[in-house]
Amino acid sequence: MTADMDARTRRVYLVLLLAPLFLLAFLYLYPLSRVLWLSVTVPTPGFGNFERLFTSSGIQNVIWTTLRICVFTTALALLIGYAVAYAALHLRGWRGELLLFFVLLSFWLSVLIRAFAWLTLLQSRGLINTWLMNVGIIDAPLTLIRNEFGVVLGMVHYMIPYAALPLYANMKGIDTRLVPAARGLGASPVQAFLKVYLPMSLPGLISAGILTFIFSLGFYVTPALLGGGKTIMISEYIAVQINETLNWGLGSMLATSLLLAIFALLAVLSFFVDLRKVFGVK
Amino acid sequence: MDLAPSKPFRITVFGAWLAILFLTLPFAVVFPVSLTPQRYLSLPDGELSLRHYQTLLQDPSWILSIRDSLIVATGSTLVAIVLGTMTALACWRISSRASELVRMAMLAPMIVPSIVHALGFYQIWAQLGLLDTYLGLILAHAMKGTPYVVISVSAALANVDLRLEQAARNLGATALQALWKVIIPAAKPGMAAGSVFAFALSWDELVVTLFLSSRGVYTLPRKIWDGIQDNINPAIAAVASLMIVLTVIAMVVRILLARRQARLAAVPTEP
């Protein structure tokens, strides 16, 4: 039963609600709207910037690269994250906890340190190439970074906890008696998984997938360091427009497009799950 | 009902451990690299050296960037805690469609890609004269940290009975006294968890920092970034090692604290 409030209580809580909202509006939404505004006013008013989405092959290239990398990243992160979450939940005792501990550790570790660690391993004079050459398996160093392979590797590494943790939370809500029940009715382990467990975890899989994809779209640090200027995703491309060519019109147009794409994806996501649950406010 | 682990399950578990290896191996490699006696990135060849850790202590630019990071992360965490807690409290108590909308709006900085709001901050901060200032970076980071506080405080409040407020009022507390003495203490675990998020976020933040600061405020991620960009040197491996160790310690402490709390909560109930 919801209790209604007397006037004084209402005043106290309205201040609590509105004060942060005003600050957010001024310090966040206003700057954000400025980006949207620039995209249709600089250098000349109109949708000229957006036309370039359809005419510039350079931009289209960047977008395709971004989408390709994000699809691979999401698929791999989901697959690995699902296995890790499943194992962490169903392993008995300390083993499951240890798995979860490593996932959480990876979750908390700095994005820069990850990229640095991968660089240490993968660059042409990095540990892997040095070792392979010392052993004599290869003569010339392999190109492991400055390409999409390196970027996807680094991004999957980053996104696995982001996929695994919500999947874990979702799987925790699945009745543990269902699979034994299916087995008792004659299903094989694989059948029980495919017919009972997987469908039950599908909403979690979809929302984890879309979230992973959304986060991947905006990646900057990992592709910038592991792509090494060769493989460029949209965030880095935008930064280049602003920092090097001072092209605010193009930069803000791409930022706006990125934002709109993400909101469109969220709208799709809201068909499958309650967004408030995804973001943990309900 | 217990079934023996099936073969597919064992394969899954094996895959999961492989994934953990994949997740942790790169970090593990950082430690030996930080102990190399060479000036370039390499595994130590028989001989270990602490020279790169010495560099960290002796080169004032590392110390200064750590100081800047601490200032910005602490400041932005404080702002985020205040804003996020206020929002979560109000939404918890008012709980209408309007307050849900406000809560969703507060989450925007979590969803919008860094590069997009970095451009916006850059534009407006330039007008306000906040570029390359502590305040400018603190406010921007606080905006990014607030959603995490909103979420964790909301989660803490989700288990708080609205009747606690009524009980306090019934016993003679005004609305403000009830808030201060009963509701905020109940929200404290959420505030603590949220502040950890907000702090870690700011400590690690790079994209917005790249746009908003240059030399005046020079945070640790910025310093590492520049270090990687022009000349990767093992001092970064030393920093990375220290940060990994600190993270592990923080996590273990948290787990031990949680265990202790669980034990306290499970004391026998009958006198």
Added chain:
Amino acid sequence: MSASITLENVTKAYGSHLASDDVSLEIGAGRFVTLLGPSGSGKTTLLMMIAGFVRPTKGRILAGGRDITNEPPERREFGMVFQGYALFPNMTVAENLAFPLKLRGVARDAVEKEVRRMLDVVHLPGLGGRYPRELSGGQQQRVALARALIFNPKVLLLDESLSALDKKLRAGLQEELRDLHARLGTTFVFVTHDQEEALSMSDEIVIVNRGRIVQRGAPKALYDKPDTRFVADFLGRANFIEGAVSSLSGREISYGAGGLSLRHALPVDGAAPQPHQPILLGLRPEKLRLASEAPGGTANAVPAEITLVTYEGADYHIRATTPLGSMQAVVASTGGGASPARGDKVWLSWDQDAAVVLRDDR
């Protein structure tokens, strides 16, 4: 010091739904009054309005004759025991008890003394240092009670306060509550959906349904003389007989039901139904007698076939089909003779004054 509570034409509307519909009620100072009703009946809304958490849409609420309709809850000086207890989890038991005293600026040693005294009153000495989560349900209940009473409130409000406890514990606490009420003389307003609890504890029961007061009175009066089908049904078990009045002589009526001719002796006062009118009678199962032969005399009797026998310790609860429909009877299990069994053909009989004429409010 206890206070009376008066509700004057109190209405609470949530949109078009009336949680409380023009309720007027007088609760005398020092009484133990129970608001009883099914869930959603509006009894909790009434309590919340008395406590000050819900503001009436229309009407006035008075305490000791003073209008408190617009007074915030913290100034009403009513203690309340909440559903789920609402103990402050961040405070120890002693801090919970001290909370209302500190707000009233009581000196620290006086607070300590009073907390210790109150813990003794609710039989929890020495538990002041515990946190609420470290206590059992019954102990939490006692702490909530102590906290609500420690500042000597004029009225104690109890919202479904015992429902979460198991049956045995509940019985113990019911006795303690009645004992406390007798010793303190504070006005107790108790809300529950549990009719047994209401019957055993209160001076007076107010039955609430659909936002309105249906009937009020002492527990025994309500049980023996329910006004309506709802009250008879909600408070205890009842058989309902629907018939039509055939004749009236003095205070005795004849009526037909299920093809039988039955008699009913009306109480000395009250209106009498007229011939050819429909009539609804309520009959408590324990007023029915079971016999293997058709009984003689003036009592009503119907043939019956037993369909279900439930053993309830002291009694058998029997369900049987009769020309009047399915009926239930409660008979003592301790008497001699064979125990009733499914399929037995028997006679059910009852005295002419055993039934009560009811208003059909269904």
